[in-house]
Amino acid sequence: MRETELDEVFDTDYEYFMSSGHDPQFNGKEADLAIRAGRLEPGMRVLDAACGYGRIGLELARRGIDVHGVDRNPALVASARTRAGRESLPADFDTADLRELTAAGAYDAALVWFTSFGYGSDADSRVILANLCTALRPGGRLLLDILNPAQQRALSAGRPQLGLQRVGSDFMLDEVTYDVTRSRLESRRTVVRDHALRECRWSLRMLEPSELEQWLGEAGFVDVQFLGDDGHPFAPTHRRLLAVARTPGPRTAPDDRRR
Numbered sequence: 001m002r003e004t005e006l007d008e009v010f011d012t013d014y015e016y017f018m019s020s021g022h023d024p025q026f027n028g029k030e031a032d033l034a035i036r037a038g039r040l041e042p043g044m045r046v047l048d049a050a051c052g053y054g055r056i057g058l059e060l061a062r063r064g065i066d067v068h069g070v071d072r073n074p075a076l077v078a079s080a081r082t083r084a085g086r087e088s089l090p091a092d093f094d095t096a097d098l099r100e101l102t103a104a105g106a107y108d109a110a111l112v113w114f115t116s117f118g119y120g121s122d123a124d125s126r127v128i129l130a131n132l133c134t135a136l137r138p139g140g141r142l143l144l145d146i147l148n149p150a151q152q153r154a155l156s157a158g159r160p161q162l163g164l165q166r167v168g169s170d171f172m173l174d175e176v177t178y179d180v181t182r183s184r185l186e187s188r189r190t191v192v193r194d195h196a197l198r199e200c201r202w203s204l205r206m207l208e209p210s211e212l213e214q215w216l217g218e219a220g221f222v223d224v225q226f227l228g229d230d231g232h233p234f235a236p237t238h239r240r241l242l243a244v245a246r247t248p249g250p251r252t253a254p255d256d257r258r259r
Contacts, residue, residue, distance in 0.1 A: 050116035055114075058083055146241050152206055229242065
């Protein structure tokens with residue numbers, strides 16, 4: 001996907017529809033999963049990579065975790081800042097492209113949540129993984145939350161898979177097909193909001209666990225594990241795939257760094 005296409009897909013319309021559909025109970029459940037899987041603790045410095053409007057990062061901050069969110073869309077970053085400021089949460093947000101992330105050893109953990117990985121080329125995705133590995137302290141953990149590729153192939157076989165989000169009379173509709181030759185989901189998105197119609201497209205790389213494990217290893221991560229969206233070991237029946245990996249070396253506890 002070109003940068004302009006990505007900005008059309010993840011914009012204020014995306015926030016409008018998705019924030020309406022994700023209630024506090026849903027967000028809290030996802031934050032609890034991230035905390036368990038990543039062994040996150042209050043006081044840890046955690047990178048929320050491709051943070052969007054801060055949905056998951058703000059939930060972690062409410063639990064005492066020091067969150068730094070980055071996203072390429074300035075409007076979404078501004079929204080996340082506003083949300084954090086309203087509650088005086090330990091979270092800050094900046095506009096940044098993950099392909100150009102230069103932090104070195106700055107974080108105890110990083111998460112790329114809710115299908116925020118794989119929209120660019122394979123080369124871009126590999127650069128992002130390498131940058132995330134560099135950004136983590138020794139023993140730091142990465143949480144990478146993506147769709148289960150096996151289920152997506154099955155659901156998208158034949159006619160398009162439809163995904164609909166509604167807010168009153170407004171709606172956002174994704175018509176998704178699976179391109180087996182490129183291992184990518186291809187979608188046409190139709191948005192109707194305030195009686196205005198627009199269309200955009202997105203393309204998402206589907207990675208099998210074995211391929212993702214290889215990419216993570218080549219980026220410098222070790223001890224790759226796969227969980228389902230319920231936190232149990234991954235199975236083909238899970239809707240989502242959560243990869244958990246760490247950087248080499250023992251983790252430094254938050255209290256140790258303050259001494």
